[in-house]
Amino acid sequence: MSTDRRRIVLFDLFGVIARHQRPGSLEKMAARSHTSLDAFTTAYWAHRPPYDAGRHTASAYWTDVLHALSRPADADTIEELRLTDIDSWSRVDDRMVSYVRNLRDRARVALLSNIPADHADAFLAAQSWLHDLDHVAFSGKIDAAKPDPAAFHHCVTALHAAPADFLFVDDREENVRAARAVGMDGHVFDGQEELAAVIDAWLPGSAGQ
Known part of the structure; x- marks a missing residue:
């Protein structure tokens, strides 16, 4: 000790x-999700706490976000959103x-x-x-x-x-x-x-x- x-x-x-977060990143992710910025931002933050606290994986988090937006949660979309999100917080x-x-x-x-x-x-x-x-x-x-x-x-x-x-x-x-x-x-x-x-x-x- x-x-x-x-x-x-x-x-x-x-x-x-x-x-x-890098300016414009939420807009970029909203466009990739084919949804409005306001709807995306609401879903992005609403599902964030268990992801931040280690209770949800990245895949589970993004699945929840996309399902809340009534969008398909395919693996390619999840990975693109995940990497864009990481980059948005990298500075x-x-x-x-x-x-x-x-x-x-x-x-x-x-x-x-x-x-x-x-x-x-x-x-x-x-x-x-x-x-x-x-x-x-x-x-x-x-x-x-x-x-x-x-x-x-x-x-x-x-x-x-x-x-x-x-x-x-x-x-x-x-x-x-x-x-x-x-x-x-x-x-x-x-x-x-x-x-x-x-x-x-x-x-x-x-x-x-």
């Missing part, structure tokens, strides 16, 4: 280190990646993201910096998605730490509230400069302490 008691900055991925903010990597000189750094298992595999393959972090927790791999307390407890256990050792950073207020409810500190992300000041003040030995 690790005896490293340095503080831990636990990052969300999308909207913090990675970009939100990162290079400045934030550099900041996160450099932060490891001062703190332990981990990641907690709501992302399906097959998306997680693609991200791990494409983004080598993820392998340098102290822990990476993807909801589709740990069978728990934020704001479920189980997702935060997974990170506490995996890093042999206490909740008070963590500062959780996410762009969604409800996820930050959930982290605080389990005993972590939390910050709603609104830009790198503000975040850097918050972390500087939070880490022991910094000027803000």
Whole structure:
């Protein structure tokens, strides 16, 4: 068991280190499904939670989406939609990646993201910096998605730490509230400069302490 008691900055991925979904992607998938954007968007998000939380496979998710749209769920359509979806969430903010990597000189750094298992595999393959972090927790791999307390407890256990050792950073207020409810500190992300000041003040030995 690790005896490293340095503080831990636990990052969300999308909207913090990675970009939100690529513009135009939902329109592209809706066209491939031969349905309207509004109908596709509703089905896409309505069936997402069990896929994010590792309870549904990609095939089951896309079958549910297509059936909700009264469209055939053939294997070729499912695979094309799956790959388009993965690509739509593939962009990162290079400045934030550099900041996160450099932060490891001062703190332990981990990641907690709501992302399906097959998306997680693609991200791990494409983004080598993820392998340098102290822990990476993807909801589709740990069978728990934020704001479920189980997702935060997974990170506490995996890093042999206490909740008070963590500062959780996410762009969604409800996820930050959930982290605080389990005993972590939390910050709603609104830009790198503000975040850097918050972390500087939070880490022991910094000027803000």
